[in-house]
Amino acid sequence: MTFKIPKQDINFKPFMNRPPDYKLKHEIMRTDRVYKCEVINIIELTAEEKLFHLKIIDPAERAIFHFRPGQFLMLEVPGFGEFPISISSSSNNQEYIALCIRKVGRGTEILHRARMGSRVGIRGPFGTSFPMEEMVGHNILLVAGGLGLAPLRAPLYWVNEHRDQYRDVSLLYGTKDPSSMLFTYQYEQWRTVNRIRLMTIVDRPDENWTGRVGLITELFKEIEIDPLNTYAIVCGPPIMFKFVCNHLDSLGIPMNRMFVSLERRMHCGMGKCCRCMVGSTFTCVDGPVFDYWSVMNLKEAI
Numbered sequence: 001m002t003f004k005i006p007k008q009d010i011n012f013k014p015f016m017n018r019p020p021d022y023k024l025k026h027e028i029m030r031t032d033r034v035y036k037c038e039v040i041n042i043i044e045l046t047a048e049e050k051l052f053h054l055k056i057i058d059p060a061e062r063a064i065f066h067f068r069p070g071q072f073l074m075l076e077v078p079g080f081g082e083f084p085i086s087i088s089s090s091s092n093n094q095e096y097i098a099l100c101i102r103k104v105g106r107g108t109e110i111l112h113r114a115r116m117g118s119r120v121g122i123r124g125p126f127g128t129s130f131p132m133e134e135m136v137g138h139n140i141l142l143v144a145g146g147l148g149l150a151p152l153r154a155p156l157y158w159v160n161e162h163r164d165q166y167r168d169v170s171l172l173y174g175t176k177d178p179s180s181m182l183f184t185y186q187y188e189q190w191r192t193v194n195r196i197r198l199m200t201i202v203d204r205p206d207e208n209w210t211g212r213v214g215l216i217t218e219l220f221k222e223i224e225i226d227p228l229n230t231y232a233i234v235c236g237p238p239i240m241f242k243f244v245c246n247h248l249d250s251l252g253i254p255m256n257r258m259f260v261s262l263e264r265r266m267h268c269g270m271g272k273c274c275r276c277m278v279g280s281t282f283t284c285v286d287g288p289v290f291d292y293w294s295v296m297n298l299k300e301a302i
């Protein structure tokens with residue numbers, strides 16, 4: 001692998017929204033508190049994933065809860081405990097927070113049994129975010145695999161709400177089979193209203209699938225990428241990061257203009273428990289959003 005940085009990027013420092021400084025009392029007070037929420041809507045997306053709309057019950061607390069695309073929160077499920085989940089709604093939406101949750105173990109399984117009106121708690125928001133302001137005036141390439149579309153919805157909403165500030169926006173989405181495809185009800189709107197070039201692909205088609213078949217990198221053959229005017233956001237399983245980011249690197253997109261979101265086991269979300277450390281880096285505070293250049297220099301990050 002070659003680590004090449006184009007000349008124009010030698011002094012380029014990506015604008016990463018800094019996470020809160022937890023040495024400041026008011027930052028701790030704002031982030032490390034449990035906001036009590038009510039489940040106001042549940043959408044069954046697939047057999048394994050549900051989308052939960054949570055409303056912070058106290059209007060005053062609702063008013064102070066702000067997040068940026070890419071940040072996550074700790075979801076507290078009564079009778080179980082907490083786990084980290086990316087925020088999957090618009091950062092402009094003051095009414096509710098959307099979380100897309102796959103049932104994988106005990107905590108997520110208990111949550112999947114929740115009904116409308118159930119109560120949960122959230123702490124956060126935590127971590128770094130995608131540098132949306134830095135991307136203004138450029139093409140944006142969003143690449144998602146499977147559940148990776150959930151954290152990508154927040155930057156996607158941002159782009160749609162500021163659509164005229166961005167040039168061409170493409171979303172490449174791959175899943176293992178057609179039944180695992182998330183948010184299919186939004187595709188038409190993204191394509192026609194928001195002018196997003198959306199391309200989908202599956203590994204294993206079923207008898208009704210008439211679209212593309214193969215790995216997500218197949219889609220790169222069908223689009224033209226202007227490498228020096230493009231920012232990429234890649235979310236999905238770690239193995240996908242490697243293939244996709246290496247491919248984008250070979251096309252000439254600078255590594256510090258590709259962003260990925262890393263997942264690690266987390267406990268505090270605030271750089272205190274060391275559970276999420278990769279080397280000397282805290283995934284919860286220094287990430288979860290990293291530029292690919294930083295990830296390449298983080299041993300065992302992916």
Ligand SMILES: Cc1cc2nc3c(=O)[nH]c(=O)nc-3n(C[C@H](O)[C@H](O)[C@H](O)COP(=O)(O)OP(=O)(O)OC[C@H]3O[C@@H](n4cnc5c(N)ncnc54)[C@H](O)[C@@H]3O)c2cc1C
Nearest residue numbers: 072083084085086100101102104105106107108263264265
């Ligand atoms: C920053 C961040 C954002 C996340 N966003 C989402 C999201 O938007 N939607 C979603 O469904 N899940 C998300 N996750 C993963 C989610 O936190 C785990 O699926 C959840 O903690 C599992 O809890 P459990 O008790 O159901 O399963 P457990 O019994 O704890 O684990 C079940 C399986 O999932 C694996 N697992 C658990 N936690 C993690 C983790 N943090 N990273 C990788 N593998 C894990 C375990 O190794 C095990 O194989 C995110 C994780 C992080 C760190």
Ligand code: FES
Nearest residue numbers: 267269273274284
């Ligand atoms: S989750 Fe505790 S230090 Fe990161």
